[in-house]
Amino acid sequence: MTALREPWRSLRRQREGVALGMWAFLGSEAMLFSALILALIAGRYLHGAAFAAASRETDIVYGTANTAILLTSSLTMAIAAEAAEAKLRRLALWGLAATLALGLGFLALKGLEWAEDIERHLWPGVGFALEAPASRLFFALYWIMTALHAVHVLAGLCLIAVMMVRLARRPATLESPALEATALYWHLVDCVWIFLFPLLYLGGRAG
């Protein structure tokens, strides 16, 4: 049983089709997050002081640790994809497992951070901790963007788990473009966080 699927006549064409489709999808995802990132940049431009003060309330330790975790997970995912291409099944499985563990670690840390945020009344509802009205805007964006990103991480983890099971059962999965597509998706999730980190966590630290 090969990795070739209908309606493709060759694995090479199938791979090209999947890659193009995946990049088009990643483009739409990038546009979705770009709109939110742009709202954050515009907010910072229009309400500089309030956004800087609000940004200082985020936990830079959690933010930095999670950035390092996601960057490392991109490394292990890239190793897995490269190993699959080189037909190194064990290394590919190891890379996927490490990515899965790091992704779960990211979500666990994010959960702890959210719990602390709620404890410190940083949810922009009744009893919100900060006074400046625009700081509510910052934290509304903070919750929307981190939650939307976490949903993407979760979706990526599900894909990785599926790929691991398939790879463990059928060595032909090494040739499947689905593994490469999963890797591309995971890297996009990392790229989004690379921009969320400075915009949400680093603002107002120097002042």
Place this chain on the structure above:
Amino acid sequence: MSGLSEPRTIGGILRRMLITWVVLLALLGSTVVLAYVPLQGLNTAISIGIAGVKTVLVLWFFMELRRPDPLLRLAGAASLLWIGFLFGLVFFEIAWRVN
């Protein structure tokens, strides 16, 4: 798929990927340190610039955009173009807004 020499051994794969990863972590460290240094309002621009460099590294080395595949580069460039329109129009509106 390309004329690039792909590392086929475990050592070859790990070596190239680990170098990119070390650079990414170094950039992360520098962006955190620079966030605490007063740079006369340039902190945000610098941190976003470093994020841009990190993204290019991930795109180029981890997402294999360095492969000379015109179709993929076209798809990537089209997305960037539309994101450029989005940013350009919003910045234009803010810059010319009359209070």
